[in-house]
Amino acid sequence: MWRPRADNGPMPLLRPASAPPPRYRSLEVAEVEPVAERAVSIAFDVAADDLADYLRYAAGQYVTLDLTIEGERVRQSYSLWTPPARARAERRLRIAVAEVAGGRMSPWLVSHVCAGDRIRVLPPRGEFTYAAQPGPARHVVIAGGSGITPVLAIMAEVLDADPATEVDLVLANRTRGSSVLRAEVTALAKESGGRLRVTDVLSREVSPGARHGRIDEELLDELVGTGCDTVAGWWLCGPEGLLALAEAWLSERGVRPDRVHRERFTTTGPVDPRPPVDTPR
Numbered sequence: 001m002w003r004p005r006a007d008n009g010p011m012p013l014l015r016p017a018s019a020p021p022p023r024y025r026s027l028e029v030a031e032v033e034p035v036a037e038r039a040v041s042i043a044f045d046v047a048a049d050d051l052a053d054y055l056r057y058a059a060g061q062y063v064t065l066d067l068t069i070e071g072e073r074v075r076q077s078y079s080l081w082t083p084p085a086r087a088r089a090e091r092r093l094r095i096a097v098a099e100v101a102g103g104r105m106s107p108w109l110v111s112h113v114c115a116g117d118r119i120r121v122l123p124p125r126g127e128f129t130y131a132a133q134p135g136p137a138r139h140v141v142i143a144g145g146s147g148i149t150p151v152l153a154i155m156a157e158v159l160d161a162d163p164a165t166e167v168d169l170v171l172a173n174r175t176r177g178s179s180v181l182r183a184e185v186t187a188l189a190k191e192s193g194g195r196l197r198v199t200d201v202l203s204r205e206v207s208p209g210a211r212h213g214r215i216d217e218e219l220l221d222e223l224v225g226t227g228c229d230t231v232a233g234w235w236l237c238g239p240e241g242l243l244a245l246a247e248a249w250l251s252e253r254g255v256r257p258d259r260v261h262r263e264r265f266t267t268t269g270p271v272d273p274r275p276p277v278d279t280p281r
Contacts, residue, residue, distance in 0.1 A: 024066050024120040025051065030092055032113055036180045039098040039146070040110050041081070044121060047091035055088050057124030058131075059153035060263070063095065066120040069108050076105040079150035079263075080124060081181055083157050093124075098146040098180050128237070128263035130154045136164030137232035140224045142215065142246045144172040144238030146180050147265045151237050152188070158233070159192050168224050169198045172215050172242060175205040199223055215242060217249050228253045236262040 031043040046054040054063075062079040078095040080087070087093055099110040113119070128150055139158050141151050148171060155167050173179040179200070189196040200210035201219065211219065224231075234255065236246050243264055250260055 022122045022125065024122055025054075026118045027051070027054075027093075027121045029113060029115050029117045029119065031115055035096055035184070036098065036182065037175075037177045038110055039096060039178075039180045040113075041094055041096050041181070042109065042113060043090075043092040043094045044119070045091070046087075046093055053123045054093055054121075055084070055091070057084055057087070058129035059083050059157040060129040060150045061124040061126040062150065063093065063124050064122040065105065065109075066122075067105060067108070069104060072104070074104045079126075079153075081149045081152045081184070083153045083160075085160075086156075093121075096146060096149045096180055098178075126150075126263075128261060130157050130233070130261075132157065132161040133232065134162070136162045136166075138227070138230060139165070139167045139233045139235065140231050141167060141169045141171075141235040142220075142224075142238070142242070143169065143236075144215070144242040145178075145265070147238030147242075147263070148179075148181055148185065149237075150263055151235050152181055152184060154235060155196060156188060159188070159195055164195075166195045167192075167197070169196060170201065170215060170220070170223055171198060172201045172203070172238065174203050176200070176202065176207050176210070215245065217245070220246070220249050225253070228255055231255070231259065234260045236260065238265055240264055 027044040027046065029042060030045040031041070033041045035041045057080065060079070062077045064075055064077045066073070066075050068074070078097055080093060081096050082094045097106050097109045100106045141155060143151050155169065158167055159165055169185070171179070171185070176182065185198060189198050200207075201215050202210045202212055203214050206212045228250070234250060236243050243262055247260070247262070
């Protein structure tokens with residue numbers, strides 16, 4: 001700690017150290033795989049030692065892409081869907097992109113990006129993250145559309161934290177075919193040995209094993225309304241309407257705000273709060 005000098009001269013001013021601003025790096029696309037109708041998973045190769053920052057992330061964070069499309073510079077954020085341990089083992093970052101009608105970046109990524117392409121990407125960031133807690137717990141996830149992307153990584157981390165932890169997922173989509181990363185959800189549920197319970201809610205399709213319609217208060221009462229006060233974490237991710245409904249439902253039941261975690265998805269993805277620093281391509 002700085003102290004006044006004995007002669008009562010000027011006291012040095014302390015300035016808190018600040019982290020350097022994030023910088024874009026050019027990453028090579030290693031894989032492009034379909035994960036739903038008009039949706040793909042894109043894997044970036046981050047095996048080089050000087051790309052280690054890209055592997056130091058928390059489940060739930062996102063990366064921001066920088067592209068020039070038809071002469072227009074476009075920046076957009078996409079969540080990482082694999083847990084950090086898997087990313088480190090594979091030395092790859094994986095995002096999921098669902099085409100948005102009228103979007104500037106998502107249609108190009110879904111239709112044109114190929115393995116071997118290079119895209120400028122910021123290191124991971126974001127506050128919608130999970131910090132492991134000791135002991136068994138119950139978590140509830142309410143997600144819609146591409147909102148499954150960050151919570152898929154979070155659910156994997158939650159289930160790995162304790163062998164007795166359980167997760168209930170209420171997942172809204174238009175149809176089964178449009179359900180982004182649904183095969184990965186199925187694989188995680190199987191791997192969990194029944195500790196991940198999934199309810200699909202489809203608004204535009206009647207399908208065996210799924211609820212038809214939209215998520216509403218009555219459905220939440222039926223599926224996850226019992227024992228609300230014992231749930232360690234509520235994870236909400238998706239469009240504004242779904243989150244507003246879920247937040248109002250939780251508030252009416254007196255759920256503590258510190259147990260509710262939310263990430264709103266818009267046509268431009270998660271919010272990117274800090275401006276990045278440009279670096280040469």
